[in-house]
Amino acid sequence: MSSSSYGAVLRLPAVARLYVVGFVCRIPAAMVGVVLTLHVVTSLDRGYGQAGVVAGASTIGIAIGAPWRGRLVDRLGLRRAIAPSVVVESAVWLVAPHLGYHALVGAAFVAGLFLVPVFSVARQSLAVLVPPAQQRTAFALDSVLVELTFMLAPVVGVLIATQVSTTAALTVVGVATVGGGVLLMWADPPTRSQRPAPVLPADLDAPAHGLGAAAPARTRVVTPELVVLLVAAAAASFVLIGTDVALVASLNDAGRPGDVGWMVALWAGGSVVGGLVHGARSSSPPPLVLVVLLALAVVPAAFAPVPVWLALAVFVAGLPCAPTLASINATLVRIAPEERRGEVMGWSGTMSTVGNALGAPLCGWVIDHVHPGAGFLTAAVVGGGVAAGGLAVQHVVRRRRGGTRALAAAEVSSPGR
Template identity: 30%
Template sequence: MVGPYRGLFNGPGIKAFVLAGFVGRMPMSMIGIGIVLLISALTGSYATAGAVAAATNVAFAVGAPLSGRLVDRFGQSRVIPPFAVINALALAALMLSAGLRLPDWTLYASGLVVGATSLSVGSMVRARWSVIHGGSSKLHTAFAFESVVDEVIFVTGPALVTVLATELNPYMGLAVALVFMFAGLLALAAQRRTQPPVQEVKSANGTPILIPGIAMLSCVYLAMGAVFGSVDLITVAFADERGAKGAAGFLLAAFAGGSMVSGLWFGSRHWRISLRRRFIRALCVFALGLLPIVFIGDARIMAAALFLAGFAISPTLITGFSLTERLVPPSLLTEGMAWISTALGFGVAAGAWAGGRLTEAYGASNAYVFSLGAAVLAVMVGIGGSGFLRLPEASSPAKS
């Protein structure tokens, strides 16, 4: 398994931007659950907590393509610092609003600014990999590695923020996320040697979302995001219902852990089937893997089930980003990948909102049916729109 990853980091500045990207991405797995833990602890309402988390994700979903376009036009080193400063101030304002018991609208307002100024760090890191290894088989391995990094973050982040918020102080999880964000982003901005060059926009489409394949992928990831958002919130409530709220982060870490293991394996393989077929098969496995969690009531068994359910996450994300890299012109690459993050963000927001409402109305175990339904919808859209991915496969290397 190690073979394909050997030599991936040989090159000036690669290790530095990988490390900075890792630290800067940590908050993406911490802020949502941190908001839920903080607000639910202060108000006792999962509906309010889920709604604020949803507002934050909606703002990120709207802002990510816009910030991605700014990055493509002006470069990462010029765009990152002002966004990092505003994001830190907004996150501090959200915690202050919660601590002072200010009206709910202050939570929503600060959450919206947090989301709108949250940069798609994964897109910027993948754009750097695309410049370094574009056109070679190493790009598949690099994207696989980045998917594993994402899952390491989703393994450690929820567990870390849950321990900090439940064992130390409700605010501590978000405070640590703020530090990670600010330090990681500024470190990434300082890595000028590996940042993608600013290119003249030559696409007649104007925006990548008008490319049929990108639009279809975005719809799939919208549904997948709904799975992630609902599972996050429902799992917190699932653990709380069983008197083990502190275990919620570890249950979510199991979900991400399955994806991490599969990502390492998936990236080490040299595949003979096309990206399109890999994508569809991964989606089908993803939906099937979620079926058991609807019927489980024990937290320990749920941890094992979530681990298995996570197996298809990385392969689906890896192939999706690989398809995006082939579909989008270089001058719009960061924005194109940001649209995937945007779709996920909208889905996470919808899933968090629906998960909160359904959990309060029907209980956590029954609310998992929504997560399963969203996964089935992702499969249906992916299969129905897979024809939009055939042309790029035929016009570029189909095997990697």
């Protein structure tokens, strides 16, 4: 595998700085889940189910807020769009470590609703800074850095929560969240290109403005290709969260809960390797095919007889993770109109959140009633089945389009009456 493609991307103006800023700003998002759980369970003396309610409130806030905040970035520009997020997050995280349980649920929702959209902004900016021919490599490297963030940040959060206090850990999350927002505003990476906006065709159905001028048509955003990608994002998230839950359950069932940390790191390590290989290649399968491969790669973990084999299986399961996410993101920014790209990336985040929200309880229910290995199979069958269904629908639509075009061509070539 040659590293020349990565060097070429990093030498592009402002790209290396964007990666550094994105990595730093994503740290609190990767840390907050485990810190909130530990705070609710240990400091507030509540159960894991109640900790899940707090996490669920944050998830709902993120799902609602992501498209809205993305649209603000499209309309107002980065700094004006995220300034309210920085202000609100400052207020929330100032008081959150000192709140009771029920107030913390509300605070978690507000924090999710106004979460600084660093994930989508970084990808929007990559689409502007990196030429299309190099975007596969750029998005693969971005996915690898995300994996590294989620390998390191939770460990730091757990160390602070256990060695100091969960109040201190939540305060660190808050400071890092606000600091990340300020850093992003300072860096102000471009989310729109500098070229003039294209002249859109006139909307013939709209009333005229001025002397016979027609109002410009709204750019079409929802297309079959976009729907396919949103389905892929939800299916991939379902597989990933299901694998996560099943891995923890399998190790607990084997009496080895202490192995969870390094097993998750090994899973993420497989994703890093897969992402680097993906970015160095000149082509890859479509996103839905990669989701199917992601699901298939999880299956061996369901039949691992001992932890050593489970470790090998989770490494293999990690290999398609970063390639799948990188392919979805790269395709999204390619098909989304630039003036609506932030909103589209927000919808992608929402669909990923939906996949997480459905995958965790369903796989958990199957684990409780069957066996931890069944959790891996559920993640693979449901997520892979959704992706395979999307491929089937895509195939039928393309065949119908091909038939329609052939019929139209035949009518044009036939002699008129």
